[in-house]
Every structure is written in structure tokens, then in C-alpha cells.
Amino acid sequence: MAEATRTIDDLMRLMTETYKNPDLGLVRRAYDLAESAHHDSLRLTGEPYIVHPLSVAYKLAEMGIHPNVVAAGLLHDVIEDTGITLEEVSSSFGEDIAALVDSVTKLKKVKYQGTERYVENLRKMFLAMASDVRVVFIKFADRLHNLQTLYAQPHHKQERIARESMDIYAPIAGRLGMNEVKGELEDLSFAYLQPKEYERAQAILSTKVREKGASVSRIIDATQKMLAEEGLENAQVHGRVKRLYSLYKKLQKYDHDLSKVYDLIAVRIIVDDITQCYTVLGILHREWRPLPGRIKDYIAQPKPNGYQSLHTTVFADENEIVEFQIRTQEMHDLAEFGVAAHWRYKQTGLSPVKNTYWMEELAAIQKELSGSKKDFLEQLEMMKIDVFKDRIFVFTPGGDVIDLPEGATPVDFAYAIHSQIGNTCTAARVNGVIEDLSTPLQSNDIVEIVTDKNRKSPNPDWIKFVKTRHARNKIRDAARHTVKGWLTNMIRRG
């Protein structure tokens, strides 16, 4: 399962083709240092060591991340494995790259062993991510190449590394919306963790691709022609095959009934803008009858991780049931690269993809962590609650979507809208019915907050049931300004 070995020329070519004015000199210098530093060592695969950092850097460049991160990818193992010091990296490449290399080196020290270490490792990942999410990108690229070359490791290490990738790395990639990375991590680990199931999924998939391949490519051609006739000749239409682990999970869910898996091979259509997405949907439905209940508008209602697309499943020619996924290039990049795509848009000056709530939350944590080390553990706990738990989507009566963690209450909702609404809320109408302010909300609830202008401050008891850090902080802040809080201060002073 070895991946193609990348050379420095491959990396340079990729960056020249996909970056705007990349600092190739910087990347070349990082390569030269890494190459000479690792010169005498081999990987367990028998290849020269430099193959590994090159692969890591290549992956980062594929994600389109800043050249500094690509350079840090080339240098990520030099401090631990060679005589190079952090000071040398810093003086040759600057503080930013040195800090990235340093963080990756520190993160390496944790090894996964049982549940306790699991939590510990998760914390370290959180911490690294909160201080600089780019460190986690390097970690993902590092892990991907290690999984690709896992066959060379002794058996017990294969198990540990695959388990850790499946349980820790893949979910984090998913949370960050990096589905491409998540899928790769899962499939590579799956092969080691459940080899029999892996082979079975592979057999099913290759049989199906052989069976359906020809008709799907006819459908792709027909689609392209149809779109061109409507003036959408720029639309990119291509097939995508479901990933193995995702197929395995879906088969489990449907009691191994393959006929229920409609997206084994899906057709993806990438167009210029949102209007064209809906136009394409209309064209498809005019030509082919849609399956009831399978039209999903993730553009108007994005998934919690920010995923946007239109999905529909139709009875296409030859009675083939095919799922179509329609999106813009920006949505596509976000779906594949998640937070990393966000970074990429920011750099090139294109309009950034709309932040989801948890991204903002992450940025806030990042700021707080860098500011004070005091309530460090407490903050880590909060991060776990806020960033990683499953999210729910709740609506305002006006149809705005509020992204909240699972178990969030009307008070969290109120504060997510505006502090003043949080501070003055007295009751909540959930789907038209008055509910207690502590009632956990569910996805798709429509929530209306009843406020009382005369209310001066929130009820301190709300602290006991709110789920978001934002609401908790606001309630605490407000408590300091209450009569009671003021009195306490006076007494302390007095």
C-alpha cells in the first residue's frame, strides 16, 4: 500500500502550479537542511529518511497551506532525530517555522496506551490545536505517511498506531471539517484494525464499480451534455467512489443490505456560484425523477462542521439510482480540507468561507490560552465540552441557524444571539410551546426567547445547566455587577 515516493522536484512543481507567488527558495532551503540532517538514516521501509518529510510537506502543499507550514513539514523531525537545534532552525528560518517544528516535536512525546493515555493524548492535541491549528495539520500529514508505511513496523506497533489514528486523529480531522484527511486516516487504519472487514468492503466495492462503472460514466457524459446545453459548459462533472470505512459503517447501519447504499458511486458537479447549484438541481430533476425524501439542501442548512452542498438521488437512465452532489469550488475545498481551506482562502485574499460557530469558539480559546495559564485545566475541560461534542442546529423564528453543542439550553441559545438577550431572558418558546429555560434543545427546534426589559441581570443559577463557555462567562461577568456581587466586593475591600 505504499504511496508514490515524492521528490523535491514534485513538491516544487506542485507549489508552482497551485500557489500564488510561493517562496520556493524557503522550501528549497528547508529541504536542503532536512536532506543533509537525515542523510545517514533510513526508514524501516529501507528508503532514505528524507522520503518521509518530503511526503509530509507534499501533503501540506496539496492542502494549499502556507509555505511556512510546508517548510516546517520538511523540518518536523530534525530536532528529535538529528543534531540540529531549535536555535539553528530559528536563526535560519525564523521564529514562526521554529515554533511550528517545536510544537510538533513536543506533541510526539505522547504515546497512546490505554484509556488514560488516550485522554492525555487528546488533551495534548487540543492544546496544540488551540495554540496553533497549523501544528495539527502537520501532525495529520505526518500520521498519514506513517500509516502508508505501517507495513514495515512490528505487529504491536501497527495495532497501536492504527488504533490511535482511528480513535483520536480521524475524529479530530472530522471536527475540523477535513473530510479528505479523515477518510484517508480511517481507511488506512481500518486495513490494520479489521483486515477481514476491510477486504470484504474492498471486494464489494470493486465488484460494484465494475458493474456500475460503465453506466455511471454514461450518466456523467449525459449530464455534461445537458448542462452545456443550458450554458453551463464550465461545470466539472466527475464520479467519486465511496471510501471503504464509510461503506463498512453504512453497511452495518443497513444490516448489510447493499441495495440501500445509494452513494456507492456518486456524481459530483462543481459550478461557479450558488445560483448555478440550484439551476443544476432543476435541470437534473427535469430530466430524471428524484427519489422522494433524498433531496438535501445543505447550502441553506449547512452541516455542523460547515459542509455545504445540494444532494439528490435520481432514477437516471437505465434505471440506475445515482446520487448527485452539487456545490461550488469553495464549498468543495471546504468539504475536502475544512479549516485548512479556510486558511487557504484567507491567504489568497479570496473571501473566506463563512465561519461556523465552533471555529470562532476555537479562535476564542486560542486567544485565552495564550493569554493566561491560570485556569488551564479548567479551560481544557471546557474545550472538550465546547469544541468536540456533537453539535446541534437550532433556529430563530426568523430562520437563522444557531450552531450549539449537544445539550445546549434556551439560555445558551439566547446568549449565542446576543448578550443582552441572554441577560434579560425570562422564558423560551420551543416549537411554539413554553419550556423551562434549562430544557435541552434538539436539532431543528425553533426557539423564541421571551425577554423582560426590566430584568437587570441573569440568574446565577443558570451556570448550573448552561453548556457553552460563552454563556457561562457572560453569566459570571454579569454576577459581578449584581447587588450581591457588589456587596461581596465591598466587604472584601472594607
Ligand code: MN
Ligand atoms: Mn515524522
